[in-house]
Amino acid sequence: MGPMPDPHDVPGLSTTWLRVFLEVARHGSFTVAARTLGWTQSAVSRQISSLESALGGAALFDRLPRGVRLTEAGRALVPHAETVVERLHGAGRELAALREAAGGRLRFGAFATADAALVPRAIAAFRARRPGVRLSREEGLTPALLDRLSAGHLDLAIVSTTGRAPLEAYALHHLLDESLYVAVPAGHPLAAETSVRLPQLADADWISGSARPEGTLLDAALRHGFRPRVAHVVAEWTAKQGYVAAGLGVTLVPALAAESVRPDVVLLPVRDEGATARAVYAATVRGRSPAPATAAFLGALREAAARIPV
Numbered sequence: 001m002g003p004m005p006d007p008h009d010v011p012g013l014s015t016t017w018l019r020v021f022l023e024v025a026r027h028g029s030f031t032v033a034a035r036t037l038g039w040t041q042s043a044v045s046r047q048i049s050s051l052e053s054a055l056g057g058a059a060l061f062d063r064l065p066r067g068v069r070l071t072e073a074g075r076a077l078v079p080h081a082e083t084v085v086e087r088l089h090g091a092g093r094e095l096a097a098l099r100e101a102a103g104g105r106l107r108f109g110a111f112a113t114a115d116a117a118l119v120p121r122a123i124a125a126f127r128a129r130r131p132g133v134r135l136s137r138e139e140g141l142t143p144a145l146l147d148r149l150s151a152g153h154l155d156l157a158i159v160s161t162t163g164r165a166p167l168e169a170y171a172l173h174h175l176l177d178e179s180l181y182v183a184v185p186a187g188h189p190l191a192a193e194t195s196v197r198l199p200q201l202a203d204a205d206w207i208s209g210s211a212r213p214e215g216t217l218l219d220a221a222l223r224h225g226f227r228p229r230v231a232h233v234v235a236e237w238t239a240k241q242g243y244v245a246a247g248l249g250v251t252l253v254p255a256l257a258a259e260s261v262r263p264d265v266v267l268l269p270v271r272d273e274g275a276t277a278r279a280v281y282a283a284t285v286r287g288r289s290p291a292p293a294t295a296a297f298l299g300a301l302r303e304a305a306a307r308i309p310v
Helices: 016-025 030-037 041-054 072-102 119-127 142-150 237-245 255-260 292-307
Strands: 061-063 068-070 105-110 134-139 154-161 172-178 182-184 207-208 231-232 253-254 265-269 276-283
Touching: 016 030, 016 072, 016 142, 030 041, 030 172, 041 134, 068 072, 072 253, 105 142, 105 231, 105 292, 134 253, 142 231, 142 276, 154 292, 172 292, 182 237, 182 255, 207 237, 207 253, 237 265, 253 255
Parallel strands: 105 134, 105 154, 207 231
Antiparallel strands: 061 068, 154 276, 172 276, 182 253, 182 265
8 A cells, every 4th residue: 555645745736727716816707817818718617626626626716696706715825826826927037038148039121122232241240249049031111011010020120211101100220321323234325424313314214113103212213303214113123134234224223232233234323412312220119128139130230231332
């Protein structure tokens, strides 16, 4: 015959039972506790029954016509359950802090042109300093990236003023003001010029990511009083270069993409008395201090931006 169990042994309790018990005690209702937990009322009832059985069968709640009330046994259990649950929460917070110190994660998004040089250089510098941080990256247009940032799916978004999205609601960290270039085929009459003004190309066929110039780099042409004729709508920058090289038109190139031009295309700096083509920012949620990994990535972005020929 084995040894008799010690009546003072601590029973094996599920911490889930204790969490459910505290929710029912807080609300005085199985129904409200179930709604708060996102469970069914029968599931909550089963958890409480399991807890009562594990504690020797004593009822923890008196069932009333409307709701429930703690029994003497239930009132005795409350401070112990609170201590256990709070200690577990404390352990979770401490472990999360250790993960953050050792690495953590960083979720960021960027518009496509930023991926040509700015983003990869920043990632390379960041990884050298914070090898333990898990990076995840998304690509998208500025308005969509800002929506993702607001919804909490991103910690940081690299955006531009050409996205026509309201930026006032975000904390903006200025990275650079881009200059513009016109890409022309190598045999173009203007290819030997050191720079051009956009009105010199008022009669040209243009290649653009949109049939309408508003909200694109071609906004700059509208300031000069002419509406560019968009002959081909091409979104991807490598494809745009192919159209230019084939003599099908000219296109505007921002400084972020200027380093990746093919040899049969010539880039001419645009002389523009107006504003620069666009400002580029790293956006974060306003009113929230960036986490250490986010702040470190911001530093890497600023260093990479300083190397872009603007």
